[in-house]
Amino acid sequence: MSFKPISDIGEFGLIDRIAAIAAPTLDAAPGLIEGIGDDCAVYELSKSVLQLATTDLLLEHVHFDLLTTPLHHLGSKAISVNVSDICAMNAKPRYALVSIALPSKASIEFVETVYRGMSETARLYNTALAGGDTSASSAGVAISVMVAGEVEKKKISYRKGAQPGDLVCVTGSLGGAVAGLRVLMREKNIMLEHIKHGEPYDNDVMSNLSEYDEAIRRQLLPSARMDIIDFFHKQNIVPTSMIDISDGLASDLAHICKCSGVGAYIEESRIPIHSQTRHIADEFQEDAVNYALTGGEDYQLLFTLKTEQFAAIASHPDITVIGKITPEKESMLLCDIYGMNVDMKTIGGFDHFNHKK
Amino acid sequence: MSFKPISDIGEFGLIDRIAAIAAPTLDAAPGLIEGIGDDCAVYELSKSVLQLATTDLLLEHVHFDLLTTPLHHLGSKAISVNVSDICAMNAKPRYALVSIALPSKASIEFVETVYRGMSETARLYNTALAGGDTSASSAGVAISVMVAGEVEKKKISYRKGAQPGDLVCVTGSLGGAVAGLRVLMREKNIMLEHIKHGEPYDNDVMSNLSEYDEAIRRQLLPSARMDIIDFFHKQNIVPTSMIDISDGLASDLAHICKCSGVGAYIEESRIPIHSQTRHIADEFQEDAVNYALTGGEDYQLLFTLKTEQFAAIASHPDITVIGKITPEKESMLLCDIYGMNVDMKTIGGFDHFNHKK
DSSP: OOOOBGGGTHHHHHHHHHHHHHGGGGGGOTTEEEOBTBSSEEEEOSSSEEEEEEEEEEEBTTTBOTTTOOHHHHHHHHHHHHHHHHHTTTOEEEEEEEEEEEOTTOBHHHHHHHHHHHHHHHHHTTOEEEEEEEEEOSSSOEEEEEEEEEEEGGGOOOSSOOOTTOEEEEESOSSHHHHHHHHHHHHHHHHHHHHHTTOOOSTTTSOOOGGGHHHHHHHHSOOOOHHHHHHHHHHTOOOSEEEEOSSOHHHHHHHHHHHHTEEEEEEGGGSOOOHHHHHHHHHTTOOHHHHHHHTOOOOOEEEEEOGGGHHHHHTOTTEEEEEEEEEGGGOEEEEOTTSOEEEGGGSOOOBTTBOOO | OOOOBGGGTHHHHHHHHHHHHHGGGGGGOTTEEEOBTBSSEEEEOSSSEEEEEEEEEEEBTTTBOTTTOOHHHHHHHHHHHHHHHHHTTTOEEEEEEEEEEEOTTOBHHHHHHHHHHHHHHHHHTTOEEEEEEEEEOSSSOEEEEEEEEEEEGGGOOOSSOOOTTOEEEEESOSSHHHHHHHHHHHHHHHHHHHHHTTOOOSTTTSOOOGGGHHHHHHHHSOOOOHHHHHHHHHHTOOOSEEEEOSSOHHHHHHHHHHHHTEEEEEEGGGSOOOHHHHHHHHHTTOOHHHHHHHTOOOOOEEEEEOGGGHHHHHTOTTEEEEEEEEEGGGOEEEEOTTSOEEEGGGSOOOBTTBOOO
């Protein structure tokens, strides 16, 4: 028997293996429309209504760092990233279950602050915190969140469904979350260096982070784009495909292309990037476009739309058309600002088992 | 600002605090019938059908020990303990979401073996593995499982609902899971001692565990009592209250009594205990009844029933009447084999933040 490390096949290879093992169970639930492979599991509640369910497991030292993450923000983000998966299917969240495991050093106030962040954010999305589980942890804090949502059957958007000619659109701007993370990690290292050398880390040496406030906010306190879903429902817009950008534009667009059996043509100059993101990338001598393509954690929506629906989104100030869907054989191309076409499949996204960012 | 350790208020005190913080979110989901405080969250799918949802977070070194737990069993148990929560409300499971976080040492085969255990067990319960999440862990393995189930509104059983005069019943036998754990931990320590002293740990020194097989099976491979739920539905039995025994009879009966506003009178001599459990308790010079009362992890069902329904369960070989519900003022009494009444509230159950077993 051979023992292969997971990095041999990567996160998505692993998910394929798991899906194959889970496949025989699917006959058990005739109402299950979509299993492993989209943002959410899709379950038929009635002839016209679907339920979506998604879950995320967040671990200290892997997904968050308590040195740079306020507890209130941690709770908020744990809810938002799951609601974002519900939004990615053009649906609205209904309720959430939360499990939390705590090291013995955690105080009651610690737990209450995390839950207050969850509760306030859940209310913003009209989502009930309906239950869960608390237990001890021998290592760091672990938080698992499940969110269930609903959508009318005729309104659901999957990763599949994009067709050649469709417009490729994104909401908001990209790359901000990783830019914020760069700043926070630099500040953390400054702090640790001071502690290491027994020097005070106080107002005199602390950086003024206010010029990075927007990027830091995007890292620590991302929003799920429920406002966009409300807009879609009001305007009767049903994207032909949709995903939320959690791994980076390149990787998440690749999911849409793979699931839909299409290619894409994206213009670099159209990718919306916040000025602060550009400043931070310059400071770190990095490329802001690369932040957008591979940074991840922006939790903006990436979707495709029939060109006939362009008028319906044209006036929205926070939606940008960045390219179009092409036949599969034309691959996924990025036309850079010099007019050169780059194959986007050579650009990685975040893989939990292959840390090549 | 004061910082109180969680052990000051215990697991159930913490859950009360969390429920208070979550309360303002409940208005958001008008279909939410039961939030934090029962085995599952209860959500109204239609006029006649309810959805139940439950989640558990299992951490290596806290909830399981890979030295004594085969991976296949680990996957199976992760599914069974959640399905058991669905059964505890007289409902049937429909689908499950699984999140798993893996240390870098974990191989593909490791993950596949855990998932095979999940998949085979999920099929036994007609439950679809519908999705989830994989990620890296910097410490041990973490597994989070969510199971959603369904029940007709008129058939649901809550923790509340027991009334004075109702029969108190349990399925199967109790205390076996902790007895199995005692044997496994002893064997683990023998193994570690041999390794520590550089001595071989092989067939010559390994204990023959076959005489403990039933208890070990109950610890490593518990079943959710779906068979009992099938029997209830077939016989049109709706328990007036129900819970699954995860913390021990004393603690779980206390939940029913507290939620229902009643007391209980239990006869020690009627508590079903497997002969192997008694042998193991004797070996460890411990009390088998105490295993049943405080051991936990048996995942049997504890329920109350109108006396008129006694005939319907009388012939079932795996259901035992152990006592009756009394008015709240009569407290929770255990009549021991010498005829003495003991207040069961002085007997603890498992509390994740106060390890007094």
